[in-house]
Every structure is written in structure tokens, then in C-alpha cells.
Amino acid sequence: MKIGVIGGGAWGTALAQVAAHEGREVILWAREPAVVDSINATHENALFLAGVALSPTIRATDDLAALAGMDAILVVAPAQHVGSVLAAAPVGRIPLVLCAKGIEAGSKRLVGEVARAVHPDAPIAVLSGPTFAHEVAAGLPTAVTLACEDAELGERLAARLAARHFRTYASTDVAGAEIGGAVKNVLAIGCGVVEGAGLGQNARAALIARGFAEMTRFGLARGARAETLAGLSGLGDLVLTCSSPSSRNFSLGVGLGRGDSAAALLSDRRTVAEGAFTAPVLREAARDAGVDMPITEAVCRLLEGAPVSDVIGDLLARPLKGEAG
Ligand SMILES: NC(=O)C1=CN([C@@H]2O[C@H](COP(=O)(O)OP(=O)(O)OC[C@H]3O[C@@H](n4cnc5c(N)ncnc54)[C@H](O)[C@@H]3O)[C@@H](O)[C@H]2O)C=CC1
Numbered sequence: 099m100k101i102g103v104i105g106g107g108a109w110g111t112a113l114a115q116v117a118a119h120e121g122r123e124v125i126l127w128a129r130e131p132a133v134v135d136s137i138n139a140t141h142e143n144a145l146f147l148a149g150v151a152l153s154p155t156i157r158a159t160d161d162l163a164a165l166a167g168m169d170a171i172l173v174v175a176p177a178q179h180v181g182s183v184l185a186a187a188p189v190g191r192i193p194l195v196l197c198a199k200g201i202e203a204g205s206k207r208l209v210g211e212v213a214r215a216v217h218p219d220a221p222i223a224v225l226s227g228p229t230f231a232h233e234v235a236a237g238l239p240t241a242v243t244l245a246c247e248d249a250e251l252g253e254r255l256a257a258r259l260a261a262r263h264f265r266t267y268a269s270t271d272v273a274g275a276e277i278g279g280a281v282k283n284v285l286a287i288g289c290g291v292v293e294g295a296g297l298g299q300n301a302r303a304a305l306i307a308r309g310f311a312e313m314t315r316f317g318l319a320r321g322a323r324a325e326t327l328a329g330l331s332g333l334g335d336l337v338l339t340c341s342s343p344s345s346r347n348f349s350l351g352v353g354l355g356r357g358d359s360a361a362a363l364l365s366d367r368r369t370v371a372e373g374a375f376t377a378p379v380l381r382e383a384a385r386d387a388g389v390d391m392p393i394t395e396a397v398c399r400l401l402e403g404a405p406v407s408d409v410i411g412d413l414l415a416r417p418l419k420g421e422a423g
């Protein structure tokens with residue numbers, strides 16, 4: 099089986115490593131010539147996944163045309179860039195496995211909707227779950243959701259992308275898998291703020307639980323299934339990303355919680371914190387759908403520069419309500 103990977107960041111590289119270890123032929127497209135050279139010459143991605151010895155069979159390229167004829171293409175560019183990169187890729191009817199977590203600004207589309215618009219003949223699947231790239235690349239046990247509306251294709255892809263330490267659980271709920279991954283990044287920024295501002299463990303647990311309620315309300319309004327949101331790609335990833343400074347979203351939140359500005363925190367990073375881009379568009383999408391998302395609203399205000407004490411004070415001052423509400 100020939101696997102193409104679009105995106106030479108940490109996650110594209112880790113997924114390429116899993117596939118190559120399973121004996122797949124892997125071609126990875128990267129945007130940065132330095133990544134292509136580093137992978138081909140030294141079998142390491144020194145820019146985005148330094149210190150991991152990659153399989154020498156992974157071939158990197160800067161030419162999207164090299165992905166023609168693959169059996170499946172993993173799409174691992176940041177959510178805001180998936181549309182433009184896919185538009186230049188020779189996809190046709192090749193199954194696309196979408197691995198980015200986010201909502202496109204402006205269009206308010208999930209990544210699957212973006213991919214369908216660009217390549218309407220390509221079957222779409224979503225791979226999502228609690229997956230820090232460095233752990234996956236190190237061969238540590240990991241489990242993900244592999245969602246595809248075509249159940250038979252989904253099971254085939256799940257079998258072919260799995261490895262002994264990388265368990266894939268098939269699902270047909272594409273929207274559910276996508277929404278969990280997109281929303282958890284925003285909530286992880288909020289949990290980071292709690293950490294950075296020293297608000298305590300109780301507050302963080304409350305934010306995870308009430309954040310999950312938000313994710314569920316939004317997901318159900320957009321056609322997701324509750325069991326998907328409670329699974330690996332929803333609650334599973336929410337718990338991971340909200341508990342660890344390994345998360346770029348969580349660590350962005352820690353900086354905000356300490357009083358640094360979003361602009362300063364985002365300006366000197368090469369890696370992506372998807373929640374910063376998803377938060378404003380998620381807020382718009384939630385308002386469109388008539389869904390109350392107070393934590394998402396709070397994260398947006400913090401990204402816009404509102405003082406932490408004001409935002410937390412306003413969250414706590416909201417009228418009391420029933421837990422199911
Ligand atoms: N790193 C991780 O542990 C995981 C990441 N993801 C998701 O995978 C996606 C990619 O993230 P990472 O691989 O971590 O990236 P990264 O943060 O390691 O690297 C940044 C990536 O963004 C790309 N990029 C920057 N500007 C671009 C542009 N204008 N056009 C196209 N690409 C551009 C770079 O080429 C590079 O591949 C994100 O949606 C992320 O949420 C999902 C699961 C785990």
C-alpha cells in the first residue's frame with residue numbers, strides 16, 4: 099500500500115513513521131525545503147520533530163505531483179491551509195484521510211467540508227484522537243477514531259493505518275470526529291489559562307466538564323453523535339490536551355493566563371496552535387446555530403486581549419443554571 103502524506107509538521111511526520119514501520123511505501127510532501135532535505139538526507143525532521151530517528155524508507159518531496167497514484171493520502175496541513183494545499187494536489191478519487199483539527203475562518207467549514215468542495219470525487223475519512231506526535235513517533239500506545247461515512251472503506255482504512263501500538267477505532271460519524279478535535283483545541287487554551295493564572299485544579303476539572311458540555315451542545319446541533327463526542331476524538335482528546343504542557347494550545351493558554359498577549363505568544367512560534375484560529379470562527383458558528391458556548395466566548399476575549407481577571411470574573415458571575423442546560 100502506498101501512502102501519501104501532505105504536511106511535514108510534527109503530526110504528518112509521526113503518521114508517516116507509523117505507516118513506514120508497517121512496511122507501507124510513504125511519500126511525504128512538505129512545504130519547507132529544509133524539512134524535505136532533512137528527512138531525505140538525515141532521516142530526521144529537524145524542524146518539527148527533532149530527535150526522532152525516522153524510517154529511511156520515508157521519501158520526502160516538495161512536489162505535490164509526486165502523490166499521484168497513492169492508495170490513500172493523509173492530509174496533515176493546518177486546518178486554515180488545507181483548502182489551498184489540496185487544490186494543488188493530484189487527488190481525483192484517492193481517499194483522503196483528514197488529520198487536521200480546526201474550522202476554516204471565513205467559510206466556517208469543517209475540514210471535511212473544505213476537502214469535499216475541492217475534490218468532490220474523493221472519499222473522505224477523518225483520523226482524530228488523543229495523539230501527541232512525539233509519543234506516537236516514539237511507539238507509545240495510542241488509540242484514535244477513524245471516521246468514514248462509507249463503513250466498508252472506513253474499516254479498510256482503519257485496518258491499513260493501524261499498527262501494534264496505534265489502534266484505530268472505526269466510526270461512520272465524520273462530523274462528530276471533526277467537531278471534537280476542533281473544539282477541544284479552544285477549550286485547551288482555556289485550561290492553560292487556568293494553569294497560568296494559578297486558578298487551581300478544581301477550576302481546571304470544572305472547565306473540562308463544562309467544556310465537554312459545550313462541545314456536546316455544539317456537536318449535536320451540527321449533526322454529531324453523542325457517543326463520538328464522548329469517545330477518543332472528543333472527550334479523549336479533550337482530557338489529553340487540557341492536562342499537559344506538551345499541548346501547544348494548552349501552553350498558549352498558560353502564557354495568556356500569565357498576562358502575555360496572544361500576539362506576542364503567537365509571533366515567535368513556528369508550530370501551530372489551532373485553537374487560536376478556530377476560536378473566533380467557532381464562536382460565530384455557535385452563535386449561528388443558537389448554541390451557548392461561554393468558555394469559547396471567554397477564550398476569544400482572552401485572545402483579543404481582555405484581562406484574565408475580567409474574563410474569569412464574568413464567567414463566574416453568570417446566573418446559576420441546571421447542569422443539563
Ligand atoms: N502535533 C500533534 O501532536 C498533533 C497535531 N494535529 C494536527 O495536525 C495539524 C498539523 O499540525 P502539526 O503537524 O503539529 O504542525 P506543526 O506545528 O508541527 O508544524 C506547522 C505546520 O504548518 C505548516 N504550514 C505553515 N504555514 C503553512 C501554509 N501557509 N500552508 C501550508 N502549510 C503551512 C508547516 O509546513 C508545518 O507542516 C494541525 O491541525 C494539528 O492540530 C493532530 C494531532 C496531533
Ligand SMILES: O=C(CO)COP(=O)(O)O
Nearest residue numbers: 227228229230345346347
Ligand atoms: O491534537 C493534539 C493531541 O491530540 C495536539 O495538541 P496541540 O495541538 O495542542 O499540541
